[in-house]
Amino acid sequence: ITRAKLEALVSDLLEKLEGPCEVALKDAGLSPDKVKEVILVGGMTRMPAVQERVKKIFGKEPDKGVNPDEVVALGAAIQGGVLKGDVNDVLLLDVTPLSLGIETLGGVMTKLIEKNTTIPTNKSQVFSTAEDNQPAVTVHVLQGEREIASGNKTLGRFELVGIPSAPRGMPQIEVTFDIDANGIVNVSAKDLATGKEQSIRITASSGLSQGEIDRLVKEAEVHAEEDRNKKELVDARNAADALIYTTEKSMNELGDKVESSTRAEVEDAVNSLKGAMENEDTAEIRRLTEGLSQASHKLAASMYEQASQAGAQQGGGGPEGAWQHQQGSSGSDEDVVDADYREVG
Known part of the structure; x- marks a missing residue:
């Protein structure tokens, strides 16, 4: 068999050399020109076509100064010695x-x-x-x-x-x-x-x-870009759903205390956002989420205004005292992530 015939037979394997090398460089945060030396290990690295492909990937001649078969056997022997406990001065990290x-x-x-x-x-x-x-x-x-x-x-x-x-x-x-x-x-x-x-x-x-x-x-x-777009859509929907949940909960708790005009404005914003969530326009969901956020601020303003008026009528301390109490009793939820889990039963 000629060299040309052999290289033609293994051409698909030669093409696969680039992928792992590119991944290794990316994971290490290096470009090919930052690699000082490339050492050939393994019997097939004796093949000239492999050496040429390595030179093409890294832009430099690979080092052929070690026996490619012996170094593999030596590495296996060292690993065996470490696992058995006979070798203590070598640290192998996986x-x-x-x-x-x-x-x-x-x-x-x-x-x-x-x-x-x-x-x-x-x-x-x-x-x-x-x-x-x-x-x-x-x-x-x-x-x-x-x-x-x-x-x-x-x-x-x-x-x-x-x-x-x-x-x-x-x-x-x-x-x-x-x-x-x-x-x-x-x-x-x-x-x-x-x-x-x-x-x-x-x-x-x-x-x-x-x-x-x-x-x-x-x-x-x-699929990096496709996945990134899908994740952005999911994140936007999750943020919108969370805001809708807290807003509707606040309106139910406030009941008749919410002015009719404020309630109508918030309900319109909620319904618009719910409709947008059924589609896949991430920008529109984010825009309407911000709109609902602004509308929901009026609920909070109304709640604190009424609390302040009630405190003033009773001769109480007002909003500052309420804030201190909340500050002292609240817990941190920075590490809590909503998770989509399937209900059982």
Whole structure:
């Protein structure tokens, strides 16, 4: 067989060399000209076509000063020695090949552990319910780089039940990802109010092959703009839904205390925003959300004005005293994220 024939037979494999190199450069935050030296490792790097492709990618001649077969065997021997405990002066670090997270409101993936995080590692984040009186949540564990949950690989699902009845956004569900040195992933969800907890264990065999990892990374790059637009739409809808919920709740609580003109203005803004949410115009949803926000400010102004008048009639301290009381009794909810969980039962 001639060299030309061989190179023609493996041309598709040669094309695949560029992808992993480009990903490595991107993850490292480097451009090819910032790489000082490229070392060829593995028997197939003896092939001139491979060496030429590496030169094309990095813009420099690769280093051929090591035996490409021996270094692979040597690396395996060192790893074996480290795992057995015979080698103590070498630190080998492993990383997560893809990001890990869960599906949240609107079908998006919320990442808890980013790609290339050194393991072992542990990360927790607090989420909440998406509906009033939601009794249970389903935790959908994902692996991948897509913004949209459906574009990633499902690693597992589990349910946390027995959540006490409460308004949406009030329950606090702490989700924890724990990856040990062997790459085994433990995911748990704990209701911070009741202490109830459920978890799932994902072994290394549940992961992906290198080919599947490369495919998912490439798909994330190809669909990056599409996913970004979808996520922006989901975020806009979530923000609008949250504002509608709090506004309608405030109007119901205030009842007849709201002037009819103010109520009509707010109701019109709510209805317009609800209509926009059924479409996919992100800019229009954001515009109407801002409009409802401005209209809802009148509700707050009306509420505080009435509270101030009532305080003055009773000889009370007025708004400053009320603010101090609220300030002292309020809790922080900066880490709470609305999550789209499926109800059970």
